[in-house]
Amino acid sequence: MQWGSASEFFAMGGYGLYVWTSFVATALCMVWEVLSLWRRRVAVRAEQRAALLGGIDETTA
Amino acid sequence: MLQAVSLRCSRGERRLFTDLNVKVERGTVLAVVGENGSGKTSLLRIFSSLLPPEQGSVLWEEQDIHQLKELYSGQLTYIGHLNGIKDDLTPLENLMSAMSLAGEPCSHDGAKEALEAIGLKRPVHHLPSKVLSQGQKRRVALARLWLSTHPLWLLDEPFTSLDTAATAVVTQRLLTHLQRGGLAVVVTHQEVALPAETVQRLRLTG
Amino acid sequence: MLQAVSLRCSRGERRLFTDLNVKVERGTVLAVVGENGSGKTSLLRIFSSLLPPEQGSVLWEEQDIHQLKELYSGQLTYIGHLNGIKDDLTPLENLMSAMSLAGEPCSHDGAKEALEAIGLKRPVHHLPSKVLSQGQKRRVALARLWLSTHPLWLLDEPFTSLDTAATAVVTQRLLTHLQRGGLAVVVTHQEVALPAETVQRLRLTG
Amino acid sequence: MSVNWSKYSAPQTFYPLAGRLIPWFACVAVVLMGIGLYMGFFIAPTDFQQGEAYRIIFVHVPAAWMSMFLYVVMAVWAGVGMGLNARLSFMMAQAIAPTGAMFTFLALLTGAMWGKPTWGAWWVWDARLTSELILLFQYAGVMLLRTSIDDVRRADRASAVFALVGVVNVPIIYFSVQWWNTLHQGASVSMATGSKMASTMLMAMLLMTVAFWLYSIAVILARVRCVMVERESSPVWDEKPTAVQETVEAR
Amino acid sequence: MSGSSMWEAVSGIIRRDLLLAMRRRSDAAMSVFFLVIVASLFPLGVGPEPAVLRTIGPGVLWVAALLACLLSLSRVFTADYLDGVLEQMVLIPQPLAVLVVGKVLAHWLISGLPVVLLSPLLGLQFGLSGESLGVLVMSLLLGTPTLSMIGAIGAALVLGVRGSGLLVALLVLPLYVPILIFGAGAVTSSMAGIGGEANLSLLGACLVLSLFLAPWATAAALRIALE
Amino acid sequence: MSGSSMWEAVSGIIRRDLLLAMRRRSDAAMSVFFLVIVASLFPLGVGPEPAVLRTIGPGVLWVAALLACLLSLSRVFTADYLDGVLEQMVLIPQPLAVLVVGKVLAHWLISGLPVVLLSPLLGLQFGLSGESLGVLVMSLLLGTPTLSMIGAIGAALVLGVRGSGLLVALLVLPLYVPILIFGAGAVTSSMAGIGGEANLSLLGACLVLSLFLAPWATAAALRIALE
Ligand code: HEM
Ligand SMILES: Nc1ncnc2c1ncn2[C@@H]1O[C@H](COP(=O)(O)OP(=O)(O)OP(=O)(O)O)[C@@H](O)[C@H]1O
Ligand SMILES: Nc1ncnc2c1ncn2[C@@H]1O[C@H](COP(=O)(O)OP(=O)(O)OP(=O)(O)O)[C@@H](O)[C@H]1O
Ligand SMILES: [Mg+2]
């Protein structure tokens, strides 16, 4: 274990801004992608219900 | 009342007509007929003020249309060979924006009714116009006639690529327009099914 | 012989026709009629191989046209809604280059004769096509029929914006074509004035 | 044992199958990501040249690799779609593009974040950087071409043609470092020479790469399911089939 | 022909064009993309030397913005001409010049403004300093509407006259050159520490002038095209 | 479908396009004009330092040639599409890919070749030496046909698409990048005394590759557009 304290960990040897921006941006992008897919899925299923089309069967929740 | 006074028109080196005089009263329609290339479209464009005549003048209610300028534009509805609709907009949007530009804004419902009057069903109202068939596009252009309150209509081959049902509907609309005191100039190769006393025929022999 | 076997066609979300079967023998013409937007043009484009059908196939002399490819193109003359002429070229140049591309090069005099046959007079031959009237442009496109030796003609509303004289001339030409053992598919809203035994009507009810 | 692939490529079977697979890929991705991050931050040593800034590598390199890899995969699906006229393949290609574009964007962003401390500039016009930017444009091109065309069938095929043509650029991006003298690092991981990195660093980086890869699969499968439903559903107005009532009146 | 109905017609045109742009949602993004791509091509052709790039940066960005404007503008009227909408527009009961202003304004909102907004980012890539970036944005904000106004004249001329291609270039480019010189000059002189105010006010003068003259010329050209 | 009738069809297309270009002579002059303009706008935007100009010369000329090609190309198929000639072309009893080659060749003769021929003059303006001028011409001679070939794919893909003007730029420019790098690289390295052979042979390879692949992609795109 190489970090003396939490603040040292967050400082990243003075490069905290760069390192954490990178990681946080990556995390945000991924979370945003998952969330937007979730929303799209909800919309799609609502539409599916409304249309009452039996074409594709839902097997997994 | 629309009146042409000794009009002359040449395109390129070809003289299309000279000394053309004609008078269209309210409640009547002038049917312009003639062979292909005899100058029917050119005459209509002169009437619309798009094309300045080489000689002579066009009078609207006794006044020269080139003096009236925008006042005259406010009196007419012109539908040419081209439909004047945007491929990317839906029929509804096309109609509404055309009407609001022409200074006769219409409501959403009004536009829908006009489209239905000319036989475009609901689902078609929301497709981009570019996927419509030729006749459907023509119908979108002609739907303006149901909303127009302008007294003078200038129509260039309105029935092109329309099926018989649509042709009948448009003719009927034209009749109503005449009965309300409007007047029209129609270029066509087909017979217009209107009462004989309302139709005046002008044959161009280019 | 041209044959459609259980064709299906959808555009966007609209199903235009399913299970369409029809057979056109040599010496006859198939007149496709129907309301605006019923799928006449789409059918013609399927026949021309421009549009692949969603299901089913088109057979030319018993062979699938999608296997024949260029061999099939060599058998047909297609004239669509659009005239396919270049605005900057003269009618003569347009006709000659269209014919030479279609693999049926024609002489200068041959082209002139074709243009005259369809009623375009000499002076018009040398104007740039963009100054022609709507009907004259259509005539330039149709002049190809006088030079075409291909057995199959596919015509989409050929009579649009033609005057009555030109309509009669084109109909006559169509008849000669049939008598020589050709066949044709014609989309039209007007009646085709051909002998009843040569015409087969197909009504689409989209 | 032979597998009936055509069975799985049928939308009706593929849809539920994908639904069952997604949670697995997602779970494994999360676990690996956790381990990778732990190794990256707590086990991998400080770099003697760059200090702690180098830790950006744990997102930068996986993102950069995925950006190129996904493009190739997308093009392969597009090619299969064109060849076999298979709608599922086109849907896969459509589903991959946004994720690929996202990773390209992330590679650019994290690269810029890394460039400032090490090169002193957010951006230099170096071959690798520029070509990665170009890759972003290619993704944008594929997606914009699709959204610009209304007809689904046409959109599928047009963007497939473009994706396929664009593949030629991927090797150029990959080899650009050698063709042009650049600031950017050349390949430090290769089969032939082994690795120049500390093994824990390498391990963390590879773990993150696998995690990103699994994440992509999960997300893409989820997206393709949405696409499938969106395409199948047809509006209510056309419910009754407009069977052609054909009156062939031969006389 | 009251002022309010005039305003209605103009805003109608603007609304329709924005709607069309929304339909082609990618269109607004596209002029931005074009700018980015052209700006990225230059370093590729010229080589990655930061000092050289900083020197040519303002020039490259301005030329790129100019081209983006010219290219997108030359099609503004063409589409309307071909589908017959232009005919209808000329017959609207309002002065044509006013409608032209609406048309050009809509075009600028769709493709000029995004370019202005994006320019600082590209400036950063070329290594411009903070103050120069501000001057760059200002100069583009004043310059691009002028370019649109002038370009509209050319676009209208393309419609009617035969062989107008050369004519447009001959007509429009001499008028573009001063804008380019003032615009790029403003940035360069602020980089040299002289401050770009003089050039910026010249740009402002050009804008006012073009706002008064260009619509009339464009309207005349449109009428000729439709005869 | 013999070889001779195939050749006849191709030469028919080329002849017609050349005839059209003759009719609109000024349109054909456009791409040369564009090159001259961009190449002269640069010194205006960048400033007159000879050393800087010499450094950026090859890059600027190549970018200008590239843009000239792009602009003229995006119209090759559009006109034919709108007036229905393309429909007719697709139905010609010859493989479509062959016709595409004819079309692109005609386009290159009209707008690529003049650019190549004019380039040494512009190179002189940027202070390039004799040998570098030769390499410049060679690189353009090998590169511009490739640009036309690639551009045709993009032009075909965007037919009838909303906002096609800039979309085509977005699609095609990424693919142009390697050509630009090799082309400008050839001139730069010959200026540096290294000799541009390596880059020139890469350009040749690109040309051959594009000649074999691009026509098929273009033909496929055209068919898709007409569906
Ligand atoms: C915006 C800027 C940047 C972009 C677009 C970028 C892009 C890429 C790409 C595409 C790769 C994968 C290709 C390969 O593995 O060969 C990569 C790998 C890599 N990048 Fe970057 N990069 C950027 C900035 C940086 C910076 C500033 C550094 C460090 C000083 C860096 C260090 C690395 C390293 C070490 C690799 C792994 C190479 C390998 O192991 O193969 N990158 N980058
Ligand atoms: N520059 C020109 N030189 C010679 N003739 C020209 C020129 N411009 C137009 N024309 C001729 O003028 C006529 C234009 O006629 P117009 O378009 O008014 O005909 P039309 O009666 O509407 O015909 P259609 O029934 O075919 O629509 C055509 O005969 C055309 O050939
Ligand atoms: N993307 C789409 N979504 C929904 N409907 C579409 C789409 N594309 C085309 N259509 C419809 O398909 C039909 C096309 O018909 P087609 O052009 O074949 O008609 P047509 O019979 O030739 O009509 P006309 O007599 O008007 O020429 C139209 O009704 C059109 O609205
Ligand atoms: Mg006419």
Ligand SMILES: [Mg+2]
């Ligand atoms: Mg039709």
